[in-house]
Amino acid sequence: xxxxxxxxxxxxxxxxxxxxxGGSNPSGWIVTFVLGIAGAFLGHFxxxxxxxxxxxxxxxxxxxxxLSAVVGAAILLVIYHFVQKAMASNS
Numbered sequence: 081x082x083x084x085x086x087x088x089x090x091x092x093x094x095x096x097x098x099x100x101x102g103g104s105n106p107s108g109w110i111v112t113f114v115l116g117i118a119g120a121f122l123g124h125f126x127x128x129x130x131x132x133x134x135x136x137x138x139x140x141x142x143x144x145x146x147l148s149a150v151v152g153a154a155i156l157l158v159i160y161h162f163v164q165k166a167m168a169s170n171s
Contacts, residue, residue: 086120086121086149090121091117093116093120093146094116096146097112097115098116100154101158111160112157115153116149116153119157120149123145124145124152126151
């Protein structure tokens with residue numbers, strides 16, 4: 081999958097993950113999009129290298145790549161929220 085496609089997919093996945101997680105989110109949209117992009121890379125790595133899903137050819141913009149990007153973004157958003165809460169309680 082091309083890196084530009086992963087960035088675009090990550091922007092979309094970050095927004096979707098933020099809506100799915102819900103609740104009071106301490107992060108703004110910029111942080112969400114950055115975590116979404118990182119989550120798209122994480123989801124792509126897990127799907128292609130760990131689980132061996134997909135052929136890795138072409139852009140790969142399909143439902144499975146979107147789903148793996150959203151899962152990756154949601155994982156990173158949850159971790160970010162836990163770190164933010166831990167830092168807030170320590171100060």
